[in-house]
Amino acid sequence: MRQPLIMGNWKMNGSREEGVQLAKALAEGLNATSQEVAVCVPFVYLSDVRGALAASPIALGAQNVADQASGAYTGEISAAMLADCACKYALVGHSERRSYYGDTNQTVASRFCQAQKQNVIPVLCVGETLEEREQDRTFQVVDEQLDAVIEAAGIEAFENAVIAYEPVWAIGTGKTASDEQAQEVHQYIRQRIAARNPVIAEKVQILYGGSVKPDNAKALFAMPDIDGGLVGGASLDAKGFLQICHSV
Numbered sequence: 556m557r558q559p560l561i562m563g564n565w566k567m568n569g570s571r572e573e574g575v576q577l578a579k580a581l582a583e584g585l586n587a588t589s590q591e592v593a594v595c596v597p598f599v600y601l602s603d604v605r606g607a608l609a610a611s612p613i614a615l616g617a618q619n620v621a622d623q624a625s626g627a628y629t630g631e632i633s634a635a636m637l638a639d640c641a642c643k644y645a646l647v648g649h650s651e652r653r654s655y656y657g658d659t660n661q662t663v664a665s666r667f668c669q670a671q672k673q674n675v676i677p678v679l680c681v682g683e684t685l686e687e688r689e690q691d692r693t694f695q696v697v698d699e700q701l702d703a704v705i706e707a708a709g710i711e712a713f714e715n716a717v718i719a720y721e722p723v724w725a726i727g728t729g730k731t732a733s734d735e736q737a738q739e740v741h742q743y744i745r746q747r748i749a750a751r752n753p754v755i756a757e758k759v760q761i762l763y764g765g766s767v768k769p770d771n772a773k774a775l776f777a778m779p780d781i782d783g784g785l786v787g788g789a790s791l792d793a794k795g796f797l798q799i800c801h802s803v
């Protein structure tokens with residue numbers, strides 16, 4: 556049985572005070588259940604949010620990680636620095652990084668490897684654009700995104716990684732993939748991993764992301780290959796995010 560994982564992605568939102576208050580509200584409101592909860596916080600607030608989460612089981616994550624270990628890379632944050640800030644997770648290859656900041660399948664693979672070297676669990680984001688879906692290229696795009704990481708890190712790397720399927724056309728648009736549309740791709744991803752290693756395929760958590768909200772979370776999380784969610788906009792509201800967390 557895979558443990559459900561609900562991960563908030565705060566993106567570039569909020570102030571220090573708002574982040575601390577949100578973290579405190581989550582820590583106080585989370586019921587003890589079987590799911591794991593994490594929040595991916597802007598780098599500069601990681602330490603504050605860590606303090607606010609205190610003894611809560613909510614894990615800390617970052618929204619990106621450098622593709623190099625250390626050195627003259629002005630403005631970058633290394634995996635070792637994230638480990639130092641008690642980050643359990645780091646998103647890699649979020650579509651906003653791919654589309655606005657030039658991340659490629661190769662740089663995403665390097666980020667993935669750097670995170671794992673420091674025992675930070677990479678959350679590999681994959682997903683197709685609307686144009687790619689309309690051209691019937693969803694599986695091809697997801698294959699390329701997955702394969703770049705498998706080639707760089709090996710299939711065994713997925714023993715200690717999470718995958719997030721985020722159809723780009725559903726991100727922040729209010730359009731959610733239907734439960735069946737999401738399940739179809741999740742199942743495809745699991746089968747692709749299974750073709751190389753069925754044991755890892757059974758274990759790897761595959762999250763759905765893209766306009767997850769309190770009113771659609773339950774149905775999405777009920778699908779057999781959807782192991783939780785990567786939640787953007789709706790994770791900024793403590794009440795709504797807690798409702799999503801309690802939907803598994």
Ligand code: G2H
Nearest residue numbers: 726727765766786787788
């Ligand atoms: C996808 C998702 C979280 P939202 O980016 O990563 O954001 O829930 O706002 O669509």
